[in-house]
Amino acid sequence: MSNIKQKIEAIMRDEGNTRFLSFESFLFVISLLYWGIIKLRNFLYKKEILKSGRLPCKVISVGNVTVGGTGKTPMTIYMTELLNRLGYKVVILSRGYKGGAEKTGGIVSDGRTIFMEPDMAGDEPFMLAEKLKNTPVIVGKNRLEAGMLAVEKFKPDIIVLDDAFQHLKLARDINLVLLDSHRPFGNTHILPRGTLREPLSALLRGDAFILTRSDSPPLNPYDLPGLPFSRTDLIGNKPVFRSFHVPYICNVVRQNPVASGYPVSVSYDAEFLKNRNVFAFSGIAKNDDFQRTLEAFGCRITGFLKFPDHYQYSDNDLSEIFHSTQELNADAIITTEKDYVRLVRRITWPIDLVVISIKISFGDDDDAFTRFIAQSLY
Known part of the structure; x- marks a missing residue:
């Protein structure tokens, strides 16, 4: 099983052409099916057939369009500290991926006391709670329910969503999209043939774009021939910022x-x-x-x-x-x-x-x- 997983991960990051009747082509077919499901879901939310719930406070999402590694958690910390300096009371919501409380939800920290260990909270929410001593952290797969809990318990001015660009069930006021300046769109294929979580048209939902790891030249000039970057048909005049790890x-x-x-x-x-x-x-x-x-x-x-x-x-x-x-x-x-x-x-x-x-x-x-x-x- 581990060998198959490693092979899939290698293909997801491969920039070569998909060979006919190969394992790559099998994954490509699955990615087309996944693409169709995601496009339908996004369309239903856009037409408000599926409804996004809204909270009685501002909501900022920190997310991306690829799988892992763009620096969402450090950016969530940066955003929380920035909002605190601007005078806002903040609560962080995270899915709590692979934590015991992911499905049921719960309070990791009230800003003073940490109530969950990493195996319950998930490694990233626990780290957020450890580093941000004055900021409550809540986990839960259903961010709308977690947000309602945050409002009830802590009455925040702003909720920051860690890794929630794809979680359309909760409306947000600002969508920050992180893009790795080296490979912003991976190999441009959708999961599981590539690392894209959604079609590139999802970038239209972004309010601002943050190029991470901008301290060295991009590895793929085709994806990033210059700044801000190509794909301006999807970005338009929305602001693009450079950041550094x-x-x-x-x-x-x-x-x-x-x-x-x-x-x-x-x-x-x-x-x-x-x-x-x-x-x-x-x-x-x-x-x-x-x-x-x-x-x-x-x-x-x-x-x-x-x-x-x-x-x-x-x-x-x-x-x-x-x-x-x-x-x-x-x-x-x-x-x-x-x-x-x-x-x-x-x-x-x-x-x-x-x-x-x-x-x-x-x-x-x-x-x-x-x-x-x-x-x-x-």
């Missing part, structure tokens, strides 16, 4: 903080990893990007285990990580913050664990983006 060390879990001579809580800069032998692991949408991030820190990667996105680590997985660390003579283990929250209460690390997180920066577009949000909410 800024990696940083958010935590170092010391094996023995007293013996090492370092305090338990300390700020670490990028130099902390330079020339160190590290063993890395991650279970995110774009593990290769994480590996490139580590290389930019200047550390020596002795080994790297890559797992699927939202991966639930078993005891055997952790044993393999520890064994590989010892065998390869690494002096630190390194992983992502998203992976760390799934493991933080499960184990004691045999050597130092370095946790990497991502911040969003708009660089020169910061003032323009802030003005856009402030004016759109006025």
Whole structure:
């Protein structure tokens, strides 16, 4: 089963032509059926045959049109902090993907106390609750019901939806669409032949577009010959902003903080990893990007285990990580913050664990983006 899944994932990211009577052609046929279902669903919502519920507060959606890896959760954090600076009271709604409360819904945090562990909340909502101490976080597959709970319990000025561009059941006031500047539309095929969640015509619902990972030239000039980008027939005059992923060390879990001579809580800069032998692991949408991030820190990667996105680590997985660390003579283990929250209460690390997180920066577009949000909410 895992081999088939890996083959499908490779095809989804393949930019070659679909060969006749191949596995690619089989997936292409399924994608056509899926395309038809999505087009019908979107049409029914557009004609208001299916109704979108509206909440008595402003709603901002942070989403994308491809599967995983555009930086929705860091952008949700950025948006929440921006709205707080503008004086708004915010609640975050997330689906809680693969969490125990995904179907039933529930309050992860009231902004003071966290009530759910990662296995119930889902890794990303739990991370949001950990990082945004003054902002309630609610999960639930039905965002309208979750939104009604948010209004009842917390009376927010604004609700921020994490990864909800496709969730048309809840109306929103601002649709922010994130596009990876390297490959904004994947290979342009719909799931499962490609990584598009919807036909590109769905971009018409967007109110603003954010090009993420804009710190280096795009990998595919055909998709992004220049800025803002091609497909202007779908974007029109809507604003496009450039943003950047800024990696940083958010935590170092010391094996023995007293013996090492370092305090338990300390700020670490990028130099902390330079020339160190590290063993890395991650279970995110774009593990290769994480590996490139580590290389930019200047550390020596002795080994790297890559797992699927939202991966639930078993005891055997952790044993393999520890064994590989010892065998390869690494002096630190390194992983992502998203992976760390799934493991933080499960184990004691045999050597130092370095946790990497991502911040969003708009660089020169910061003032323009802030003005856009402030004016759109006025």
